[in-house]
Amino acid sequence: MTWTEIDTWIVVTGALIAMACAVPGVFLLLNKQSMLGDAISHAVLPGLAIAFLVSGTRDPGPMLVGAVAAGLFTGVLTEVIHRRGRVDSGAALGVVFCSLFALGLVLIRLAADRVDLDPGCVLYGALETAVVDVGPVPTIAWLSGGMLAANLLLAVLFYKELRIAAFDPALATASGIPARIVTHGLTVVTAVTTVVAFESVGSILVIAMLIVPGATALLLSHRLGVVLIWTLVLAALAAVGGHLAAISVVPAALGQLSGHAALGSVSSAGMMAAFSGLTFFAVLCVARLREGAKRQAVRPPEPVPGT
Amino acid sequence: MDALWRFLSLQDYNTRVVLAGVCALGAAAGLVGTFLLLRKRSLLGDTLGHATLPGVAGAFLIAHALGWEARSIVLLLGGAAVAGVCGMAAVLAIRRWSHIKDDAALAIVLGVFFGAGVTLVSAVQQLPGGNSAGLDHFIYGKTASMTAADAAFILWASLGVALVCVALFKEFGLLCFDEGFAAAAGWPRRVLDAVLMGLVVVVTVVGLQAVGLLLVVALLVIPPAAARFWSDRLGVMAPVAAGVGAASGFVGVAASAVFPRLPAGALIVLAAAALFAISLAFGAKRGLAIRAFHERRAEQRLRREHLLRAIYECGEDADFPMVALSQISARRPWHPGRLRREVRRAVEDGLVVAAVDGERVQLTKTGMVEARRLVRNHRLWELYLLHHAEVAPGRVDRDADMIEHVLDPRLVDELEHLLDEERRKSFVPLDPERGALPSP
Numbered sequence: 001m002t003w004t005e006i007d008t009w010i011v012v013t014g015a016l017i018a019m020a021c022a023v024p025g026v027f028l029l030l031n032k033q034s035m036l037g038d039a040i041s042h043a044v045l046p047g048l049a050i051a052f053l054v055s056g057t058r059d060p061g062p063m064l065v066g067a068v069a070a071g072l073f074t075g076v077l078t079e080v081i082h083r084r085g086r087v088d089s090g091a092a093l094g095v096v097f098c099s100l101f102a103l104g105l106v107l108i109r110l111a112a113d114r115v116d117l118d119p120g121c122v123l124y125g126a127l128e129t130a131v132v133d134v135g136p137v138p139t140i141a142w143l144s145g146g147m148l149a150a151n152l153l154l155a156v157l158f159y160k161e162l163r164i165a166a167f168d169p170a171l172a173t174a175s176g177i178p179a180r181i182v183t184h185g186l187t188v189v190t191a192v193t194t195v196v197a198f199e200s201v202g203s204i205l206v207i208a209m210l211i212v213p214g215a216t217a218l219l220l221s222h223r224l225g226v227v228l229i230w231t232l233v234l235a236a237l238a239a240v241g242g243h244l245a246a247i248s249v250v251p252a253a254l255g256q257l258s259g260h261a262a263l264g265s266v267s268s269a270g271m272m273a274a275f276s277g278l279t280f281f282a283v284l285c286v287a288r289l290r291e292g293a294k295r296q297a298v299r300p301p302e303p304v305p306g307t
Numbered sequence: 308m309d310a311l312w313r314f315l316s317l318q319d320y321n322t323r324v325v326l327a328g329v330c331a332l333g334a335a336a337g338l339v340g341t342f343l344l345l346r347k348r349s350l351l352g353d354t355l356g357h358a359t360l361p362g363v364a365g366a367f368l369i370a371h372a373l374g375w376e377a378r379s380i381v382l383l384l385g386g387a388a389v390a391g392v393c394g395m396a397a398v399l400a401i402r403r404w405s406h407i408k409d410d411a412a413l414a415i416v417l418g419v420f421f422g423a424g425v426t427l428v429s430a431v432q433q434l435p436g437g438n439s440a441g442l443d444h445f446i447y448g449k450t451a452s453m454t455a456a457d458a459a460f461i462l463w464a465s466l467g468v469a470l471v472c473v474a475l476f477k478e479f480g481l482l483c484f485d486e487g488f489a490a491a492a493g494w495p496r497r498v499l500d501a502v503l504m505g506l507v508v509v510v511t512v513v514g515l516q517a518v519g520l521l522l523v524v525a526l527l528v529i530p531p532a533a534a535r536f537w538s539d540r541l542g543v544m545a546p547v548a549a550g551v552g553a554a555s556g557f558v559g560v561a562a563s564a565v566f567p568r569l570p571a572g573a574l575i576v577l578a579a580a581a582l583f584a585i586s587l588a589f590g591a592k593r594g595l596a597i598r599a600f601h602e603r604r605a606e607q608r609l610r611r612e613h614l615l616r617a618i619y620e621c622g623e624d625a626d627f628p629m630v631a632l633s634q635i636s637a638r639r640p641w642h643p644g645r646l647r648r649e650v651r652r653a654v655e656d657g658l659v660v661a662a663v664d665g666e667r668v669q670l671t672k673t674g675m676v677e678a679r680r681l682v683r684n685h686r687l688w689e690l691y692l693l694h695h696a697e698v699a700p701g702r703v704d705r706d707a708d709m710i711e712h713v714l715d716p717r718l719v720d721e722l723e724h725l726l727d728e729e730r731r732k733s734f735v736p737l738d739p740e741r742g743a744l745p746s747p
Binding site for chain 2: 029032033034035037038081084085086087088090091092093094095098099101102103105106109110202204205207208209210211212215218219246250251254257263264266267269270271272273274276277280281284287288
């Protein structure tokens with residue numbers, strides 16, 4: 001295992017993206033919209049395809065507009081089907097994103113003569129190639145850093161609104177903060193973050209990083225401020241640990257397993273997601289054990305026979 | 308047109324095979340998905356589908372190490388099933404051991420397992436022959452090139468899933484509608500839950516190989532959601548969902564026969580989406596059209612009752628002379644146009660007669676009977692609220708307004724009886740504000 005400048009940038013960019021995703025993720029968790037990230041990452045496909053067909057280029061500008069529009073459309077359509085049609089919100093989300101993804105696949109096939117778009121790159125992404133860039137700092141690092149800064153700024157500015165809308169939507173609406181507007185705002189932020197992130201790291205890292213660090217942090221604390229700080233720490237940790245594992249332990253182990261000792265490094269983005277999952281399940285087990293111990297401690301004494 | 312005819316007449320062997328496989332899968336997925344929908348876990352299929360990826364890649368790696376035929380489909384499906392069960396166990400563990408919500412548990416397992424899967428795939432691709440492992444088929448499917456063996460496999464698996472669903476229909480229904488009761492009554496709730504999720508794993512794994520991840524997820528989610536608009540009864544909803552699933556398959560395969568360039572899986576999903584949209588609009592039980600119709604009817608009835616009561620109360624003190632519309636407006640905050648419209652409708656129905664100038668109205672005989680009944684119900688209800696429900700007097704009239712329209716005659720009798728018991732002696736001045744209780 002040799003550490004190069006590229007490794008540094010992979011870790012830095014991965015950490016920045018993970019943290020940028022994790023911030024809105026905490027509020028998605030609290031709003032019970034956890035699957036929104038997954039849904040958006042599928043549903044942007046028709047947005048991308050239409051942006052292609054209209055603009056005829058693969059420039060990031062039109063792509064971003066198309067993807068964000070598709071993301072927002074997903075959020076609004078789900079809301080409409082959920083409220084007007086009285087369909088369970090999870091099912092409504094499933095109906096919308098499956099249909100949009102299918103539409104995207106059809107559109108891409110229709111446009112295949114004119115543009116070259118590989119749905120696979122949307123799914124997997126390639127952090128390793130994205131950071132190879134001219135100049136001292138890769139563009140993608142700047143982009144992710146900016147995204148993180150923007151998300152943090154929004155979270156701090158609207159901290160009160162986000163908190164009240166997450167914990168008590170009725171109270172929020174009663175005190176002049178329309179919870180639905182907050183929800184839609186969150187959807188937009190999630191859509192933008194998702195699109196920016198998965199152009200470089202693929203949707204896997206986005207889905208995992210939106211939810212897993214936040215969920216782990218919620219196991220560690222019940223205070224929103226503390227949860228947010230833990231979330232950032234855990235997201236960064238996942239990036240560092242994931243990449244380290246991806247270039248050292250995992251290829252070695254898999255090489256042993258498959259009988260090819262000379263296996264090269266594996267997908268860093270995938271490993272970052274897996275690492276955050278390991279952290280989550282470790283924390284879950286520890287929390288479980290401690291809770292068990294606590295229960296043991298407060299169990300009332302055995303009743304004395306004969307009383 | 309020719310292509311469509313060729314398809315409909317089932318001339319091609321390949322068409323018959325694909326059609327049988329896809330329709331069977333659609334029906335099985337619709338059936339299982341119904342229970343998932345009612346348990347508010349529609350997206351479980353999505354999670355399990357993604358969670359199978361590390362299993363497929365892992366099986367490939369292990370087979371490679373042991374020198375077996377790494378691309379054997381049985382092996383890869385076995386790996387997928389193992390990973391699916393692990394994913395399911397992880398969801399259940401998170402649910403049991405923490406306060407994390409179901410949707411978050413699904414998202415966590417999805418992201419983490421898929422991440423692990425991508426890692427393993429990136430390792431597989433470095434192995435000799437790994438690039439052509441066809442793992443992509445598991446995500447996008449290869450519906451159009453389904454073989455007879457694939458279709459037979461799907462048919463048998465779907466049949467098995469359907470049999471289990473039918474055998475455990477009552478138990479699953481109980482689990483969906485009243486989990487607490489199921490637990491209290493001693494049903495093995497967790498076992499049933501695990502069996503249900505196991506069925507989802509079977510459907511997902513079987514479908515993955517034949518039609519791809521997207522299509523399996525869509526068939527688990529969309530047909531049950533569409534069926535929900537057609538019935539409130541599980542016994543009706545489940546077969547409808549299975550039917551919608553099969554129909555989506557049929558329409559989608561037909562469309563792909565006409566447009567062979569388009570991906571068949573995506574067309575099937577779009578067919579399901581179209582069926583969903585139709586159900587959303589015209590579903591017999593919860594569709595938007597039927598609900599709008601019922602709401603309109605209820606509003607009309609409400610306005611009619613308000614009008615009759617207003618006319619009655621205006622003329623109550625003076626032996627029911629002609630009542631001016633302006634007097635009614637004072638009681639009902641209606642736009643004058645609306646009031647006139649309501650009066651015209653009431654005249655058409657023979658409940659009210661209007662003076663020649665149209666500015667004054669009077670109840671007909673039938674109208675009087677109806678109005679008496681309404682006013683009586685209203686005042687009984689007011690009294691009940693005052694004396695039994697301890698509602699503040701200032702609010703009584705408003706609350707009574709809201710509920711009087713839904714009182715059924717039996718309840719009115721009961722109320723009357725109750726109040727008579729309470730004040731047997733005196734004839735009660737029942738309008739708490741002023742008037743007497745009109746006798747029916």
